[in-house]
Amino acid sequence: MMARITMIMLFLLYMINYADKTIAGYSAVPIMTEFSLNEKDWGLVGSSFFWFFSIAGIVGAALSDRIGTKKMLAIMALSWTVIQFGAYAIAGLPMLVVARVLLGIGEGPFWATVVSHLNKWFSEEKRGLVYSIVNFGAFVGAVASAPVIVALIDSYGWRFSWAFMGALSLMWLLVWLWIGKEKPLVSVAPAKVEPPTLPKAKWSDISGVLLSSTFLFCFLIYFAQIWGTTFASVWEPVYLVKVFQFTNQEMAYAIAGTGLLAGLMTILISSIGDRFFKKHRSYRKSYVLVGGVSIILGGLCFYSVTLFQSTVLVLIFLCLGKGFAFSVGTAASVIVSSLWPERTGLLVGVLSSLVTLAGIISPLVTGSIVQSAGDIGTGFGNAMIVNGLLFIICGVLFLLFVKRNEQVNQSAPPIPHVS
Numbered sequence: 439m440m441a442r443i444t445m446i447m448l449f450l451l452y453m454i455n456y457a458d459k460t461i462a463g464y465s466a467v468p469i470m471t472e473f474s475l476n477e478k479d480w481g482l483v484g485s486s487f488f489w490f491f492s493i494a495g496i497v498g499a500a501l502s503d504r505i506g507t508k509k510m511l512a513i514m515a516l517s518w519t520v521i522q523f524g525a526y527a528i529a530g531l532p533m534l535v536v537a538r539v540l541l542g543i544g545e546g547p548f549w550a551t552v553v554s555h556l557n558k559w560f561s562e563e564k565r566g567l568v569y570s571i572v573n574f575g576a577f578v579g580a581v582a583s584a585p586v587i588v589a590l591i592d593s594y595g596w597r598f599s600w601a602f603m604g605a606l607s608l609m610w611l612l613v614w615l616w617i618g619k620e621k622p623l624v625s626v627a628p629a630k631v632e633p634p635t636l637p638k639a640k641w642s643d644i645s646g647v648l649l650s651s652t653f654l655f656c657f658l659i660y661f662a663q664i665w666g667t668t669f670a671s672v673w674e675p676v677y678l679v680k681v682f683q684f685t686n687q688e689m690a691y692a693i694a695g696t697g698l699l700a701g702l703m704t705i706l707i708s709s710i711g712d713r714f715f716k717k718h719r720s721y722r723k724s725y726v727l728v729g730g731v732s733i734i735l736g737g738l739c740f741y742s743v744t745l746f747q748s749t750v751l752v753l754i755f756l757c758l759g760k761g762f763a764f765s766v767g768t769a770a771s772v773i774v775s776s777l778w779p780e781r782t783g784l785l786v787g788v789l790s791s792l793v794t795l796a797g798i799i800s801p802l803v804t805g806s807i808v809q810s811a812g813d814i815g816t817g818f819g820n821a822m823i824v825n826g827l828l829f830i831i832c833g834v835l836f837l838l839f840v841k842r843n844e845q846v847n848q849s850a851p852p853i854p855h856v857s
Contacts, residue, residue, distance in 0.1 A: 440619060441559040445568060447614060448552050451515065452575030454606050455548055457587065458518055458541060459487065460580040460671040461603060464587050464690065465596035467679055473531055481805025484672035486535040487542040488797030495794065498547025499554070499787020507555035508620045510547060515611040517544035522604030525597040546794075550787035553771055557782055558621040565775070566715065566725065569768045570708030574701045577764075580671060581697025584690035592686060647777050647785060655840045656770040657792055659733060662832035663767045664796040666736070666825055670697075670760060672801045673808075673821070681815050682749055696757035703761025707732050708768045721773050722841060729769030730837035736763025737829030744819045763829050766836075767793075773840070 462469070462483065470480055502510035521541045528534050552572060560568045590599040647653055678689040707728060714724035739759030743752050774789050775782045804821045811817030 444559050448572050449575040453579030456576040456579035457583045458603050463671045463675045465591050466676050468596055477805045477809040481801040484801030485798045487538040488794040489539055491542040491546045491794040492791035494543040494546030495791030496787050499550035500784050502551045506620050507551050508618050510551045515607045518607040519604045522600050525600035549790040553786045554782045566708045566712040566772050570705045574705055577697050577701025581694045584694045588686050588690035651839050655836050656774050659766050659832050659836040660770040660793040661796045662828050664793045665800045666763050668797045668800040673804050677818050696753055699757050700761035704765035707765040725769040725772050726840045729766040730833045732762045733766045733829045734833035737826040740822050741826030743822045
């Protein structure tokens with residue numbers, strides 16, 4: 439029972455997490471108008487969230503292994519509360535960038551800490567589905583909340599809506615401190631003799647895992663997903679409003695509908711990976727196969743968006759593209775978390791932190807592509823093609839090179855051989 443409560447609590451926190459990320463996108467048009475920002479300026483704002491995200495993610499995830507994941511989650515929720523209430527102090531582009539940078543630092547360790555915490559509560563064969571259910575909270579937070587957030591923006595202004603998200607973080611924190619648990623009384627992992635404290639990891643041990651082809655190409659495919667999710671959170675609202683002339687509420691409902699369907703697709707795709715793993719006990723025949731094929735299909739869907747003029751068809755292919763392409767982070771996390779179970783927080787922290795390079799680059803590249811095209815519709819079409827090609831290339835490389843059977847150096851815990 440407590441395992442399910444834990445999963446629900448983390449699902450809710452991921453809702454808040456992603457609503458915090460995407461609320462800037464929903465308030466993009468009024469903010470750009472208020473501060474007289476162009477597309478390149480807004481690309482800078484979108485990118486700034488990820489400037490120190492990676493460093494914070496690595497440090498915070500490693501810290502969570504030492505102080506406990508429950509405490510780390512509480513610290514993060516508290517930081518989001520303070521930062522989002524700070525929206526009332528923002529008076530221009532520099533302060534807007536600072537606010538997003540600070541929020542990125544506060545959210546950096548989130549996914550790695552969540553994965554590490556869930557691994558204490560759920561056995562290996564259930565983790566793909568559990569990760570995807572919690573990850574669905576990101577879709578709900580990013581899209582289902584859109585009509586509510588946009589209504590708050592329209593009625594009370596974007597600063598109030600940001601502060602509203604801070605209040606939600608505070609409410610979650612109070613409940614978590616009351617009912618949250620660090621780990622179950624009975625471990626879900628096989629019994630083994632462990633040292634009383636976790637020894638400090640050596641770089642020679644860590645590098646063997648980080649430089650393996652499995653880790654590198656898990657990074658690559660996850661990088662592609664973050665590229666796409668950043669595009670969706672920073673630019674999709676602008677795309678629908680400026681290219682298809684949606685009102686703010688029409689944009690919100692369109693993103694909510696397509697996003698929820700895409701989120702359900704990610705759960706289905708992840709559950710298929712779990713079933714294949716349970717049947718074959720092979721990462722390559724389950725998570726690698728499902729993840730690689732899925733992101734390739736996502737890339738084809740994003741590319742197809744440029745072939746249609748119909749708004750309905752564009753929304754359909756955007757939905758399918760997000761559903762297929764945005765499920766691969768779960769597969770990458772499952773595979774990487776299996777490489778060195780005692781250092782799950784560190785490894786997934788490094789992974790989820792490094793992939794945020796995509797979050798830094800994607801908004802800047804998209805802003806430059808859109809602005810340089812002259813016509814905003816053409817510019818966004820070119821950006822869709824770039825997204826599609828990136829997904830397809832990364833998916834093919836993932837299928838070709840993630841063998842999941844290499845070994846690290848002998849001084850490090852070996853990577854289990856999986857054919």
